[in-house]
Amino acid sequence: MTETTDPKRSIVRAESIGKRYGPVVALRDVSLRLAPGEVLGLIGDNGAGKSTLIKILTGFHQPDEGKIYINEEETVLRSVSHARELGIETVYQDLALINQLPVYLNMNLNKEKLRRPVRFLDKKAMREQATVHLADMGVRIPSVDTEVGYLSGGQRQAVAIARAVYSDARVILLDEPLAAMGAKESAIIIDLILELRQRGEVSMVMIAHNFAQILEVCDRVNLLQHGRITYDTNVDDTSIRELTDLVSAEYRGRGIRSDEPE
Amino acid sequence: MNDISTHDSGGLDKGPPESRSAGGRIAEFLLRRPESTIALVAIALAIYFTLATDVFLTTPNIRVISQYLIAPAILAAGQVMLLICGEIDLSLGNVYFMTPFLVFFGMEAGLPLPVALMVGILGAGVVGFINGSITIRFGVPSFIATLGMGFVINGLTLTISDGFPKRAPSSGVAANILGLTGFSGLMWVLIVVAVMHIVLTQTRWGVHTIATGGNRIAANEAGVPTRKIRMRNFILAACLAGFAGVLEGIRVGSFDPGAGVASGKVFEAVAAAVIGGTALLGGSGTVLGAFLGALVLAILRDGFVLQGISAFTYSMVLGAAIILAMILNSVALKARIRSQSFKT
Numbered sequence: 018m019t020e021t022t023d024p025k026r027s028i029v030r031a032e033s034i035g036k037r038y039g040p041v042v043a044l045r046d047v048s049l050r051l052a053p054g055e056v057l058g059l060i061g062d063n064g065a066g067k068s069t070l071i072k073i074l075t076g077f078h079q080p081d082e083g084k085i086y087i088n089e090e091e092t093v094l095r096s097v098s099h100a101r102e103l104g105i106e107t108v109y110q111d112l113a114l115i116n117q118l119p120v121y122l123n124m125n126l127n128k129e130k131l132r133r134p135v136r137f138l139d140k141k142a143m144r145e146q147a148t149v150h151l152a153d154m155g156v157r158i159p160s161v162d163t164e165v166g167y168l169s170g171g172q173r174q175a176v177a178i179a180r181a182v183y184s185d186a187r188v189i190l191l192d193e194p195l196a197a198m199g200a201k202e203s204a205i206i207i208d209l210i211l212e213l214r215q216r217g218e219v220s221m222v223m224i225a226h227n228f229a230q231i232l233e234v235c236d237r238v239n240l241l242q243h244g245r246i247t248y249d250t251n252v253d254d255t256s257i258r259e260l261t262d263l264v265s266a267e268y269r270g271r272g273i274r275s276d277e278p279e
Numbered sequence: 280m281n282d283i284s285t286h287d288s289g290g291l292d293k294g295p296p297e298s299r300s301a302g303g304r305i306a307e308f309l310l311r312r313p314e315s316t317i318a319l320v321a322i323a324l325a326i327y328f329t330l331a332t333d334v335f336l337t338t339p340n341i342r343v344i345s346q347y348l349i350a351p352a353i354l355a356a357g358q359v360m361l362l363i364c365g366e367i368d369l370s371l372g373n374v375y376f377m378t379p380f381l382v383f384f385g386m387e388a389g390l391p392l393p394v395a396l397m398v399g400i401l402g403a404g405v406v407g408f409i410n411g412s413i414t415i416r417f418g419v420p421s422f423i424a425t426l427g428m429g430f431v432i433n434g435l436t437l438t439i440s441d442g443f444p445k446r447a448p449s450s451g452v453a454a455n456i457l458g459l460t461g462f463s464g465l466m467w468v469l470i471v472v473a474v475m476h477i478v479l480t481q482t483r484w485g486v487h488t489i490a491t492g493g494n495r496i497a498a499n500e501a502g503v504p505t506r507k508i509r510m511r512n513f514i515l516a517a518c519l520a521g522f523a524g525v526l527e528g529i530r531v532g533s534f535d536p537g538a539g540v541a542s543g544k545v546f547e548a549v550a551a552a553v554i555g556g557t558a559l560l561g562g563s564g565t566v567l568g569a570f571l572g573a574l575v576l577a578i579l580r581d582g583f584v585l586q587g588i589s590a591f592t593y594s595m596v597l598g599a600a601i602i603l604a605m606i607l608n609s610v611a612l613k614a615r616i617r618s619q620s621f622k623t
Binding site for chain 2 (some may be wrong): 077097098101107109113114115116118122126127129131134137138142234
């Protein structure tokens with residue numbers, strides 16, 4: 018399965034990615050393509066390899082096999098920092114925010130602005146820019162001086178996503194951004210993602226279990242099953258019903274697939 | 280140099296701005312700034328002892344307080360950085376007693392005191408590096424790693440000293456600056472506290488230390504070099520402990536191997552940090568709070584001596600103060616959680 022000639026320009030392309038943890042095969046022969054400005058939904062049962070794939074695209078894990086192309090250029094993502102330098106940011110399930118730090122320092126975590134000549138933190142500049150930026154994206158919080166621990170779940174997630182955009186990300190990877198959120202909290206995030214999609218400045222890959230939300234915010238959906246992408250469709254060509262059937266099909270009647278060794 | 284007597288922590292922990300009543304706001308300020316509470320306690324104690332004794336506010340007595348302050352305040356300044364990044368070093372007391380002997384042997388070998396001091400601090404730093412390596416490379420909890428290291432260093436110190444105190448340098452400009460004269464010890468305390476306060480609140484190192492202790496996974500994912508941060512703080516805390524040991528040794532005129540009392544030193548520093556509002560779980564704490572915690576302990580100890588209350592009672596009060604501080608911290612935490620759930 019070689020898919021080297023891709024007519025569409027992609028911002029991120031993964032080709033035949035394989036990853037195993039000891040005896041456990043997490044991903045096998047996964048190929049994925051993300052167009053500029055596109056929002057791609059990644060669905061699949063628990064343990065299908067979604068998080069592993071995200072962690073490979075973000076440089077946190079190295080794939081055992083396969084290649085990654087950033088802007089059609091073959092790239093080895095050496096680390097999270099390296100991926101960030103290339104404009105790939107992640108918003109993790111476990112929320113990469115520090116509760117004890119105020120919003121503006123979280124927005125600038127590991128990218129702190131420093132004064133010259135003495136390299137102290139330039140808190141004033143960081144505060145101002147964080148305030149402007151959050152307002153621009155419609156994220157409402159009491160103040161950028163608020164410690165993140167005091168924010169609601171939706172606000173925290175919004176800050177995490179805004180941080181990714183703020184750091185000039187071109188690709189944002191969202192690992193279950195809507196997990197464990199109420200309707201009001203989810204609405205904050207969905208609005209933010211829709212806003213970003215409309216602007217078209219960033220591409221996003223989003224893991225989610227709620228298919229209604231996927232269909233609302235994504236352009237395209239990929240289904241991961243047993244470490245493989247088994248279905249790739251535009252959201253306009255599918256439905257909640259179809260996605261639900263596909264994800265649960267293997268447990269209904271067909272039993273465990275016998276063509277899978279292990 | 281920053282004025283360390285203010286409560287400014289550089290905006291690192293400002294409260295939510297939406298305001299309730301004035302009383303509520305004051306309560307919130309006290310909740311959010313544990314240092315402010317402990318500063319009030321220090322002032323109240325100072326006023327009490329000034330009124331209760333004739334000599335509290337005299338220069339000689341203030342010098343005594345400053346002497347009580349040297350070891351716990353400098354040890355706590357390093358320990359608090361470790362506590363904030365989610366680690367602890369129980370061997371600091373032993374490093375404190377070991378380092379003066381390195382200085383002593385350096386001087387025996389003909390080095391001038393400042394160079395011998397550098398050698399001593401380097402030796403202390405090596406212990407910090409080993410502690411950091413055991414914790415970070417092998418994943419041994421620092422509580423255990425440094426507990427073991429404490430015994431090793433204690434034995435080492437007793438071995439190289441033959442278990443006997445050695446004469447400390449008692450003349451010369453360097454010795455005068457390094458604790459021999461009047462308030463030179465206090466000067467070093469203020470310098471160390473001011474510098475560490477700035478490091479914690481105004482530099483990337485400080486932010487990354489809080490991030491490492493607050494949520495290490497998240498800090499890692501953001502690319503914060505959490506191993507390097509922890510290692511640096513281990514080395515820093517050990518170097519400061521060694522430095523404090525030398526200052527104190529020169530002040531009292533002899534380098535003591537400190538058999539059996541090292542753990543007291545380290546726990547006094549932890550107590551100072553905890554009384555000053557540092558959570559042992561990592562992510563929160565201030566250098567200023569730790570300093571104020573040490574100050575409260577020093578004032579208590581001095582005041583008790585002036586009033587003729589025995590050292591045994593001091594120990595009981597120290598213990599009670601730690602427990603009380605922890606109870607207040609946990610009450611404050613609950614109050615914070617409650618105030619949070621009232622929102623949205």
